[in-house]
Amino acid sequence: MNNLSDKIFSQDHARQLDSQDPLSEMRQEFHIPKQANGDDEIYFCGNSLGLQPKRTQEYLNYELSQWKKLGVKGHFSGDFPWMPYHEFLAEESAKLVGAKTSEVVCMNSLTANLHFMMASFYQPNKLRHKILIEEHAFPSDHYAVESQIRFHGFAPKESMLLAKPRAGEETLRTEDILALIEQQGDEIALIMLPGVQYYTGQVLDMKSITAAGHAKGCRVGFDLAHAAGNIPMALHDWDVDFAAWCSYKYLNSGPGSVAGCFIHERHHKAELYLNNELPRFAGWWGHDKESRFRMENNFLPIETAESWQLSNPPILSLAAIRASLDTVKQAGGIEILRQKSIKLTRYLRELLNQELGNDITILTPEDIHASGAQLSIAVDLHGLDSKTVFDRIEAAGVTCDFRHPNVIRVAPVPLYNSFEDCFKFTSILKKALGVNL
Numbered sequence: 153m154n155n156l157s158d159k160i161f162s163q164d165h166a167r168q169l170d171s172q173d174p175l176s177e178m179r180q181e182f183h184i185p186k187q188a189n190g191d192d193e194i195y196f197c198g199n200s201l202g203l204q205p206k207r208t209q210e211y212l213n214y215e216l217s218q219w220k221k222l223g224v225k226g227h228f229s230g231d232f233p234w235m236p237y238h239e240f241l242a243e244e245s246a247k248l249v250g251a252k253t254s255e256v257v258c259m260n261s262l263t264a265n266l267h268f269m270m271a272s273f274y275q276p277n278k279l280r281h282k283i284l285i286e287e288h289a290f291p292s293d294h295y296a297v298e299s300q301i302r303f304h305g306f307a308p309k310e311s312m313l314l315a316k317p318r319a320g321e322e323t324l325r326t327e328d329i330l331a332l333i334e335q336q337g338d339e340i341a342l343i344m345l346p347g348v349q350y351y352t353g354q355v356l357d358m359k360s361i362t363a364a365g366h367a368k369g370c371r372v373g374f375d376l377a378h379a380a381g382n383i384p385m386a387l388h389d390w391d392v393d394f395a396a397w398c399s400y401k402y403l404n405s406g407p408g409s410v411a412g413c414f415i416h417e418r419h420h421k422a423e424l425y426l427n428n429e430l431p432r433f434a435g436w437w438g439h440d441k442e443s444r445f446r447m448e449n450n451f452l453p454i455e456t457a458e459s460w461q462l463s464n465p466p467i468l469s470l471a472a473i474r475a476s477l478d479t480v481k482q483a484g485g486i487e488i489l490r491q492k493s494i495k496l497t498r499y500l501r502e503l504l505n506q507e508l509g510n511d512i513t514i515l516t517p518e519d520i521h522a523s524g525a526q527l528s529i530a531v532d533l534h535g536l537d538s539k540t541v542f543d544r545i546e547a548a549g550v551t552c553d554f555r556h557p558n559v560i561r562v563a564p565v566p567l568y569n570s571f572e573d574c575f576k577f578t579s580i581l582k583k584a585l586g587v588n589l
């Protein structure tokens with residue numbers, strides 16, 4: 153090892169990076185789970201379930217006390233009346249994905265939103281019936297797409313088109329996705345790809361994919377489960393038709409919390425629905441707010457993304473989203489978070505390459521435009537089984553995600569992870585693999 157490499161792999165160096173980090177104090181805004189010995193866990197699982205902001209409890213308690221004191225009147229009184237509660241989330245949610253406030257709404261759950269979006273944007277016919285998704289998509293997305301195809305009387309074998317990495321490669325090449333759209337675009341009704349692929353952490357080129365899809369007459373939507381709160385986006389300017397994301401990964405809104413949805417303003421005109429050009433599944437919360445309670449049974453869609461809402465939403469969950477969005481706002485927003493995220497992930501990558509370069513392969517692309525807060529690491533197990541390795545790192549205080557046979561997914565999250573976490577994780581993984589002991 154030369155002096156420079158000695159230097160970056162040291163607790164002192166990591167701590168120095170933390171002391172220079174303008175966001176280091178945001179960690180205090182979160183509850184960090186503790187190890188048995190009382191130390192903080194090295195929590196690298198924010199891509200699966202984000203940690204709880206300290207203010208969440210306060211926001212939930214406020215709504216519980218409103219309900220206790222006011223009963224039904226809570227719909228119209230207090231600082232955050234329940235009737236319009238989802239409106240309090242729109243502005244900050246819109247900033248996360250690069251949308252107009254009118255283009256986003258928090259509702260339902262992610263998979264449910266994908267279905268509702270497909271009810272509108274997947275209208276297959278004999279000539280154009282395919283849905284393009286990626287091979288090894290997240291199971292729920294795969295099932296949702298497959299079932300939509302069947303629902304319309306088509307066969308997944310013919311109508312489900314899978315974008316695949318080249319033989320021997322782990323991630324998708326943009327040029328290959330664009331070529332597939334160019335070749336088969338006339339038969340593709342819908343392109344539904346991830347913004348960030350959950351397994352490899354690859355960021356897809358949403359702008360180019362959207363433009364290529366539209367040039368061929370396809371609708372284009374994105375699953376942003378691993379993108380929202382991770383990378384900045386510009387859904388409106390990219391002209392994306394729709395997107396959906398969950399709020400419990402990088403958005404720290406609690407297990408199973410309400411999801412987000414984007415529908416481009418091009419699709420908002422009530423007449424598109426009334427003329428049957430853009431069908432949707434409707435409910436009373438999507439109906440014009442002025443006349444909603446007249447109960448006249450004459451559906452008039454709100455001319456925003458809100459008109460895809462069905463039910464009055466779970467306020468306790470929306471309160472947790474509001475707490476999370478306020479925390480992101482306090483940090484300065486997604487662009488600021490991304491600046492730290494790039495440094496943090498780059499540091500972790502450097503440490504791993506330097507200390508474990510012969511024993512691991514990082515599947516996540518190195519290009520900064522093609523990666524976010526996650527590194528997916530294929531580990532050489534040195535004859536150990538993966539359970540042993542996982543047990544060792546867990547016992548040493550790491551929470552992350554291990555996928556058979558040998559992939560560890562780690563997400564250093566800029567809101568609450570530190571450079572020191574990256575240092576500690578690398579040391580622990582070295583020990584677990586018995587490297588350089």
Ligand SMILES: *Cc1c(COP(=O)(O)O)cnc(C)c1O
Pocket residue numbers: 261262263264290292293346350375377378398
């Ligand atoms: C996390 C995740 C989901 C989870 O779906 P839910 O409906 O929230 O249970 C779906 N798709 C992707 C790509 C995910 O990463």
